[in-house]
Structure formats: structure tokens, C-alpha cells
Amino acid sequence: MAAAKTVSRILTISGILMMVVGGVGFIVVMALNAFVLDEFDAYGEVPIPGSGELQLPAGQAQISFHTSVTGSPSSGFPLPSLKLSIIPPEGVADPVLTENHGTLTTVNSDTHIRVWTAEIPAAGTYKIRADGQVNGYINPQIAFGHESDYGYLQWVFAAVFGLGLVDLIGSLVLRKASHGNQPVALITAPPLDSDASHPSYVPTDQGVRLEQLKTLSALRDSGALTQAEFDAEKRRILGE
Incomplete structure (x- = not known):
């Protein structure tokens, strides 16, 4: 045991x-991936409105809206209406663009949020065109990148x-x-030794006679014996 x-x-x-x-460790890694190791703009950026050419690898690319803010934006950060077109190199199929909003991340007034995920069919130089209602946003851009390499x-x-x-x-x-499984201790009382604990009491003849007289008195008082009967039994007990 x-x-x-x-x-x-x-x-x-x-x-x-x-x-x-x-x-x-889980909390620290999540914070590092979100604020330090994030590769949201690893492949480059295109201004809004504007166009440009980016070298994109085959596979999945994360596409984010990137801007600067004054102060700390709340969870109700207004995402503008955006338009994006990705023109592949000659002979390559069009990338598959899927709307996939992510979590808003802000570091030193630099804010970005994932808007799309694109499946790039082959590595190459892609022409990017971006547009949207971005009046009031500071240096708005469309960023192409990927998740942190240390997300695992x-x-x-x-x-x-x-x-x-x-x-x-x-x-x-x-x-x-x-x-x-712990054994339970059984407590047993030692056998009683009547001779040792309580020595036997042997009444004397006088004691026996006193008890008999008490019995007679009780019978007389209850009416079971007359006074004459009581006196006769008393003399017999006392040996008179």
C-alpha cells in the first residue's frame, strides 16, 4: 500500500x-503566433486601390486587409467592402478564392484581419488588382502571406x-x-471475566431474613396478608 x-x-x-x-505554453505560443511570428504579409502587399505583381508559391495563401489605426480598435472594427482579382501566369488555372474571415490582430497601431483564403495552383508571378471603399483608412493594403510556421x-x-x-x-x-483495499482493523472486546471483574456476592443469613421481612411488609401493605398472618410469618423468620 x-x-x-x-x-x-x-x-x-x-x-x-x-x-x-x-x-x-499554449497561451504564450498563441500570443507569439498572433503578434510576433505572424507571416500575414510574407508574399507582399498591394495598395487599395491599386495593382501589383507578387510571386506566390503553390498551395494555400492567406489574404488579409492591412491598415494602420489610431488607438486600439474594438472587436467591432469596420471591415470595408473590398474587391480583389488574381490573374495567374499564362497557362495556369485561376486560383480558388474563398471568403474566410479571421481574428483581428493589432500590434502598435498596425492592424490586419484575414479576409480570404486562396488556393494557388502553381508557383509563379500573379497580377493582383485591389479596390474597395477605403476612405478614412490609413494606408490600406491587401496582404498575401501564410500562417505562422510554429502554429503546431x-x-x-x-x-x-x-x-x-x-x-x-x-x-x-x-x-x-x-x-x-486497505484492511479494516477489527476491534474486539476482551472476554468478560466475571470472577475477576465482579467478585460474587454471597448474602448472609441476616441479609436473607431482612429481605424476607421486606417482602412480608410489602404483602401486608398491599392487603395480601392480614396483620395476624404477617406477625406469624415474622416470628417464624426470626425463629421466635
Whole structure:
């Protein structure tokens, strides 16, 4: 049973440590991916309104609206109406453009939010044309990029947190099982020794006579004996 308690204690400590590391790591990585490691403009930008040429790799590209703001924008940041066309190189199919709004991210008054996801069929130079109702926005642009290369780390820390939770559950199950198998001490009372604990009492002849007289008095008082009968029995008991 001591071994079970030791294992349960080890699982509890390791579980708590893993949950702390996993939780903190998950939050830190999410913050780094959003504010430091974000590659939303890795392939370049095109002003709104305007046009340009960008070298895009094959695969998925994240397309974001990028602008500067004064102060900290709220969750109700107004996204302008935008128009975008992507003209592929000769002989290449048109990219598939899908509306896919993301989370607003602001770093030092620099704000961007994902608007589209594009499936680029082949690597090459693509002509980009952007337009929209962007009056009032500071230096509005359409940015082409991709998600952070370290996005997988948040799932690694999530897995660490999950393993810590499993350790804690295992320690609780083990502790409950060890308590359930613990032998119960039976407390039995020692046998009573009537001779040792309570020495026997042997009444004397005088004591017997006194008890008999008390009985007679009770019978007389209750009317079961007359006074004459009481006197006769009394003389017999006393030997008169």
C-alpha cells in the first residue's frame, strides 16, 4: 500500500506540472503566433486601390486587409467592402478564392484581419488588382502571406496539458483503489471475566431474613396478608 501511495503522489505532482507547463505554453505560443511570428504579409502587399505583381508559391495563401489605426480598435472594427482579382501566369488555372474571415490582430497601431483564403495552383508571378471603399483608412493594403510556421507548437502544449490531466485522473483512481483495499482493523472486546471483574456476592443469613421481612411488609401493605398472618410469618423468620 505504501508503494501505491508513492506512485499516486508522483502522478499528482507530475500531472500538476504538466498542466501548468501545457497551459502557459499554449497561451504564450498563441500570443507569439498572433503578434510576433505572424507571416500575414510574407508574399507582399498591394495598395487599395491599386495593382501589383507578387510571386506566390503553390498551395494555400492567406489574404488579409492591412491598415494602420489610431488607438486600439474594438472587436467591432469596420471591415470595408473590398474587391480583389488574381490573374495567374499564362497557362495556369485561376486560383480558388474563398471568403474566410479571421481574428483581428493589432500590434502598435498596425492592424490586419484575414479576409480570404486562396488556393494557388502553381508557383509563379500573379497580377493582383485591389479596390474597395477605403476612405478614412490609413494606408490600406491587401496582404498575401501564410500562417505562422510554429502554429503546431500550440497543439504540442495542448497535448502536454492533456497528459497532465490524465496523470491527475490516474493518481485519483489509484488513491481510491488503495483506500478501498486497505484492511479494516477489527476491534474486539476482551472476554468478560466475571470472577475477576465482579467478585460474587454471597448474602448472609441476616441479609436473607431482612429481605424476607421486606417482602412480608410489602404483602401486608398491599392487603395480601392480614396483620395476624404477617406477625406469624415474622416470628417464624426470626425463629421466635
